[in-house]
Every structure is written in structure tokens, then in C-alpha cells.
Amino acid sequence: MSRDSVNRICAALPGAEVSDPWGGGHDAWKVGGKMFACIGTANDGVSVKTPDIETAQMLIDAGVGVRAPYFHRSWIRLGWDSSEDETRHRIEVSYDLVRAGLTKKLQASLPPRG
Numbered sequence: 719m720s721r722d723s724v725n726r727i728c729a730a731l732p733g734a735e736v737s738d739p740w741g742g743g744h745d746a747w748k749v750g751g752k753m754f755a756c757i758g759t760a761n762d763g764v765s766v767k768t769p770d771i772e773t774a775q776m777l778i779d780a781g782v783g784v785r786a787p788y789f790h791r792s793w794i795r796l797g798w799d800s801s802e803d804e805t806r807h808r809i810e811v812s813y814d815l816v817r818a819g820l821t822k823k824l825q826a827s828l829p830p831r832g
Contacts, residue, residue, distance in 0.1 A: 719764075719796075719798050719799075719800055719801075719802055719805050720798060721745065721757055721761060723802065723805075724745075724755070724757060724764045724805065724809070725745060725747075725757075727805070727806050727809050728745075728747040728754075728755050728809060728813075731747075731749065731809075731810070731813050731831075732749075732828055732829035732830060732831050732832070733749050733750065733817075733828035733829055734747055734748070734749050734754075734813070735747070735748050735749075736748075742759050743759045744756060744757065744758055744759060745757040748816075749813060749816055749817050749820070749828065750816070750817065750820040750824045750825070750828065752816045752819065752820065753767075753816070754766065754767060754809070754812040754813045754815070754816040754817075755809050755812055755813070756789075758788075762795070762797060762798070763783075763795045763796050763797040763798055763800070764795065764796050764805065764809070765786035765789055765793050765794065765795045765796075766786075766793065766794060766795075766796065766808045766809055766811070766812035767792060767793050767811075767812040767815050767816060768792050768793065768794060768808075768811070768812070768815075769792070769811075769815060770792055771791045771792050773792070774791060774792050774793065774794050775791075777794050778794060782794070782796070782800070782804065782808075783795055783796045783797070783800070783808075784797070794808075796808055814831070817831070
């Protein structure tokens with residue numbers, strides 16, 4: 719995987735937008751103003767949200783990812799050596815979690831998830 723590959727996956731999700739909120743070259747992907755994926759300036763992988771701290775720890779223990787620095791413990795970072803299928807799945811899970819947490823009104827204003 720690469721930064722370009724991850725950006726293509728994220729860009730294909732309905733209502734996803736990218737920004738660089740801290741400057742310096744971050745790719746922070748958001749839906750409804752809430753972040754679901756982030757590539758940092760170190761360019762060593764993509765950080766994504768998991769359902770909870772326990773799931774994040776299970777994925778870390780299984781070697782799927784590592785603790786995402788600067789993020790809540792429910793986030794993990796997937797390295798560029800992760801498979802495309804795993805990375806796509808984790809990005810989509812993160813997106814779905816964040817989207818589901820938005821207000822109903824905001825959810826309704828977004829394009830449908832196909």
C-alpha cells in the first residue's frame with residue numbers, strides 16, 4: 719500500500735473530504751467534519767478508528783497494526799506493508815463508525831453508501 723492508494727480508497731467513500739488541519743503535509747480524511755483516516759508527515763502508514771479500545775488491542779496483538787501515536791487508544795496505524803484488502807476493510811470500518819456517529823440530519827445530507 720502507499721499514500722496514493724490509501725487516498726484513492728478514502729476519496730471513493732461518499733462525502734469524504736481531505737484536509738491538512740495541522741499543516742506540514744497530513745492527509746486527514748473526514749466525513750461530516752469528523753476524521754476517519756489520517757496519514758501523517760512521517761508517511762509510515764494510515765491511522766484508522768476501531769470500534770473500541772479492546773478491538774484496537776486485539777488487532778495490535780494480532781500484528782495487524784500498531785498503536786496510532788497522538789490518537790485515542792481505539793485508533794491503530796496500519797503500515798504500508800499491510801495488504802490492500804486489510805487496509806481497505808479497516809478504512810471502511812473506520813468510515814462507517816464515524817459516519818454512524820454523526821447526527822441523523824448530517825447523515826441524511828451525505829450521499830448514500832453504496
